[in-house]
Amino acid sequence: MFGFSVIQKDPDTQARLGSMSTTHGAVRTPAFMPVATQGTVKATTPRELHEIGAEIILANAYHLYLRPGVELVEQAGGLHRFMGWDGPILTDSGGYQVFSLKDLCRVSEEGVRFRSHLDGSTHFLTPEAVVRTQERLGVDIAMVLDECVPGPASYHEAARANALTTRWAERALAAKTCGEQALFGIVQGGTFPDLREQSARALVRLDFPGYAVGGLSVGEDPGLTQQLAAYTVQFLPEPRPRYLMGVGMPEQLVRYVALGFDLFDCVLPTRNARNGTLFTRTGKLNIRRAANANDLRPVEEDCGCYTCRHFSRAYLRHLAVAGEILSARLNTLHNLYFYQHLMRSMREALATGRFAAFARPFLELPAVEREEERVWQI
Amino acid sequence: MFGFSVIQKDPDTQARLGSMSTTHGAVRTPAFMPVATQGTVKATTPRELHEIGAEIILANAYHLYLRPGVELVEQAGGLHRFMGWDGPILTDSGGYQVFSLKDLCRVSEEGVRFRSHLDGSTHFLTPEAVVRTQERLGVDIAMVLDECVPGPASYHEAARANALTTRWAERALAAKTCGEQALFGIVQGGTFPDLREQSARALVRLDFPGYAVGGLSVGEDPGLTQQLAAYTVQFLPEPRPRYLMGVGMPEQLVRYVALGFDLFDCVLPTRNARNGTLFTRTGKLNIRRAANANDLRPVEEDCGCYTCRHFSRAYLRHLAVAGEILSARLNTLHNLYFYQHLMRSMREALATGRFAAFARPFLELPAVEREEERVWQI
Numbered sequence: 001m002f003g004f005s006v007i008q009k010d011p012d013t014q015a016r017l018g019s020m021s022t023t024h025g026a027v028r029t030p031a032f033m034p035v036a037t038q039g040t041v042k043a044t045t046p047r048e049l050h051e052i053g054a055e056i057i058l059a060n061a062y063h064l065y066l067r068p069g070v071e072l073v074e075q076a077g078g079l080h081r082f083m084g085w086d087g088p089i090l091t092d093s094g095g096y097q098v099f100s101l102k103d104l105c106r107v108s109e110e111g112v113r114f115r116s117h118l119d120g121s122t123h124f125l126t127p128e129a130v131v132r133t134q135e136r137l138g139v140d141i142a143m144v145l146d147e148c149v150p151g152p153a154s155y156h157e158a159a160r161a162n163a164l165t166t167r168w169a170e171r172a173l174a175a176k177t178c179g180e181q182a183l184f185g186i187v188q189g190g191t192f193p194d195l196r197e198q199s200a201r202a203l204v205r206l207d208f209p210g211y212a213v214g215g216l217s218v219g220e221d222p223g224l225t226q227q228l229a230a231y232t233v234q235f236l237p238e239p240r241p242r243y244l245m246g247v248g249m250p251e252q253l254v255r256y257v258a259l260g261f262d263l264f265d266c267v268l269p270t271r272n273a274r275n276g277t278l279f280t281r282t283g284k285l286n287i288r289r290a291a292n293a294n295d296l297r298p299v300e301e302d303c304g305c306y307t308c309r310h311f312s313r314a315y316l317r318h319l320a321v322a323g324e325i326l327s328a329r330l331n332t333l334h335n336l337y338f339y340q341h342l343m344r345s346m347r348e349a350l351a352t353g354r355f356a357a358f359a360r361p362f363l364e365l366p367a368v369e370r371e372e373e374r375v376w377q378i
Numbered sequence: 379m380f381g382f383s384v385i386q387k388d389p390d391t392q393a394r395l396g397s398m399s400t401t402h403g404a405v406r407t408p409a410f411m412p413v414a415t416q417g418t419v420k421a422t423t424p425r426e427l428h429e430i431g432a433e434i435i436l437a438n439a440y441h442l443y444l445r446p447g448v449e450l451v452e453q454a455g456g457l458h459r460f461m462g463w464d465g466p467i468l469t470d471s472g473g474y475q476v477f478s479l480k481d482l483c484r485v486s487e488e489g490v491r492f493r494s495h496l497d498g499s500t501h502f503l504t505p506e507a508v509v510r511t512q513e514r515l516g517v518d519i520a521m522v523l524d525e526c527v528p529g530p531a532s533y534h535e536a537a538r539a540n541a542l543t544t545r546w547a548e549r550a551l552a553a554k555t556c557g558e559q560a561l562f563g564i565v566q567g568g569t570f571p572d573l574r575e576q577s578a579r580a581l582v583r584l585d586f587p588g589y590a591v592g593g594l595s596v597g598e599d600p601g602l603t604q605q606l607a608a609y610t611v612q613f614l615p616e617p618r619p620r621y622l623m624g625v626g627m628p629e630q631l632v633r634y635v636a637l638g639f640d641l642f643d644c645v646l647p648t649r650n651a652r653n654g655t656l657f658t659r660t661g662k663l664n665i666r667r668a669a670n671a672n673d674l675r676p677v678e679e680d681c682g683c684y685t686c687r688h689f690s691r692a693y694l695r696h697l698a699v700a701g702e703i704l705s706a707r708l709n710t711l712h713n714l715y716f717y718q719h720l721m722r723s724m725r726e727a728l729a730t731g732r733f734a735a736f737a738r739p740f741l742e743l744p745a746v747e748r749e750e751e752r753v754w755q756i
Contacts, residue, residue, distance in 0.1 A: 038696075043707070046688070068692065068699075294453065314450055317446075325420055326418045326420070326422070
């Protein structure tokens with residue numbers, strides 16, 4: 001059964017140390033969920049995910065619905081069995097994916113019709129069907145179907161989508177049949193604070209076991225993202241987990257933990273890894289650069305990940321330049337470890353009342369012209 | 379220091395159980411060496427190689443010479459340190475690679491000039507330089523530079539190349555400066571038994587600590603390969619390890635062990651894995667086929683590899699169809715495990731005097747029209 005408890009509140013910020021219980025085990029929060037869109041965290045095995053300390057991962061119901069199909073996953077005994085991961089899984093509903101198809105989707109009160117990006121076949125998603133899909137996948141946390149409007153939507157458009165998302169959320173809750181699975185609502189409202197408030201209040205009235213804030217960090221100015229997230233979070237009940245979808249960079253994780261968010265997911269650590277970009281405590285490192293060609297130091301001297309304990313920057317650069325699969329693997333392990341280590345550090349700081357001091361360097365980070373110049377002090 | 383001893387000879391065939399000692403540990407023979415051309419066995423980590431029971435791997439001096447360069451590997455403390463593999467390493471000299479460049483290489487008494495397949499730069503390899511390169515790489519077993527003539531070479535051409543390879547072998551031996559590293563000679567001679575005999579006898583007179591048979595399994599009829607290998611092996615001294623280069627399919631490994639070969643390498647298990655072809659005891663399995671889409675069995679019911687212990691054929695097919703990196707990883711682990719298991723089974727059969735019975739089904743395998751129809755009885 002699903003549960004959440006706040007273990008400790010930070011005296012200086014809105015941050016909280018928490019524990020989320022699910023059918024497949026406990027998750028210490030704040031937590032970062034590695035992204036397993038197609039039923040695999042790209043380039044990693046479940047064993048490695050356990051080893052780097054991941055306690056929950058995120059998969060995508062939309063992708064799995066299209067391929068390999070829900071029926072197969074259900075026959076396999078659920079997504080956990082299918083992908084060999086025995087820890088908690090949260091699935092995104094796929095709203096974000098469907099609505100990013102633009103020309104291929106049409107929304108109505110009943111649901112959304114779209115054409116598969118894989119084979120052009122037509123599908124119709126309803127809030128009820130999306131709940132059912134996620135129940136059949138057997139995941140621990142499901143997300144409601146929401147309508148995501150594109151970043152620069154008008155107030156009118158955002159308000160309409162918002163109202164629809166709220167009605168869909170109510171239908172989703174009513175459609176639930178499985179007590180083991182928690183269904184989270186998703187606050188929308190575009191870039192308009194009053195719509196964000198409206199959305200949050202309406203969802204809270206429906207009493208979800210957890211709340212996500214969606215439709216942020218989708219291209220708008222990061223300052224605006226932060227304002228909207230900070231504004232929205234105050235309407236979400238303290239005793240429930242708060243999930244900021246699709247965020248983000250390391251310093252953003254710290255900022256949003258300080259604002260009271262508990263759960264995060266982002267493709268950055270895994271996608272960057274495959275492009276040769278590694279996260280370190282002193283900033284990002286492009287391993288492909290010539291400067292690394294003869295550098296026999298590990299990516300980070302005191303990093304405990306498998307990559308840093310066994311391989312040099314020079315070797316990692318060689319693998320990247322030579323196009324070896326091991327490059328994606330070792331880079332991914334390091335980046336995911338870096339993220340898990342960051343979350344662990346935040347939890348330790350929260351547990352010992354040092355979070356404000358820990359967070360300060362991140363909160364005070366100056367704006368940088370180029371992301372590559374960013375330096376973190378973890 | 380390098381050493382080899384035959385522990386047990388099979389009473390019914392030429393097969394032998396042996397033990398090869400190197401600076402980086404012992405290797406039980408017959409042994410299969412996973413191929414790490416560019417300093418990584420594609421898609422695997424050293425930890426995984428240890429776990430599947432690999433005791434020695436093969437890298438390629440030619441590839442490493444071109445990229446990342448010998449100087450870097452030497453600075454890193456040698457290839458073992460550079461790639462994080464602490465077991466024995468054998469490097470191929472690169473003769474095969476250079477001579478497969480055809481238009482880009484020109485051979486003389488002194489050595490071979492060729493243009494890099496990476497950037498077109500010109501290089502000149504001599505037998506001495508190739509020894510020096512491998513000493514700087516710090517590997518346990520080095521191979522001499524040999525001239526590999528294309529499969530359908532004339533007698534005249536094969537004889538000329540053969541004589542040159544022998545003179546190069548003598549120069550290579552004379553160039554050795556490192557007592558820790560064993561240098562193996564390579565028997566050439568194209569498809570001509572008398573040239574094979576000549577080559578073998580000449581090399582044996584030079585007294586190498588080990589002998590390879592090269593230039594086979596390069597496109598000629600498999601029956602001819604076997605005849606030539608069987609003919610050649612009788613001229614190689616019993617107390618020295620015999621390495622059949624670039625071979626091969628599972629049943630070929632059994633056949634050539636029965637003929638008295640001890641060492642093998644081949645890209646088949648790793649390359650096939652990346653193409654979705656898995657080895658099983660009952661034949662090859664193309665995991666991408668629709669027949670596997672709903673098959674919830676592992677690739678092999680009683681296989682002890684990580685892949686078979688945790689994942690179904692349906693999941694592996696999903697990964698392959700979805701183009702996930704994990705597909706290459708899990709398939710590679712299974713195929714390499716299959717090969718190591720096959721070698722282990724042969725060694726156990728040799729140790730208990732059951733090799734002939736073990737080998738019989740392989741030796742009696744009928745010719746098949748299509749490789750996919752091949753069935754092994756391991």
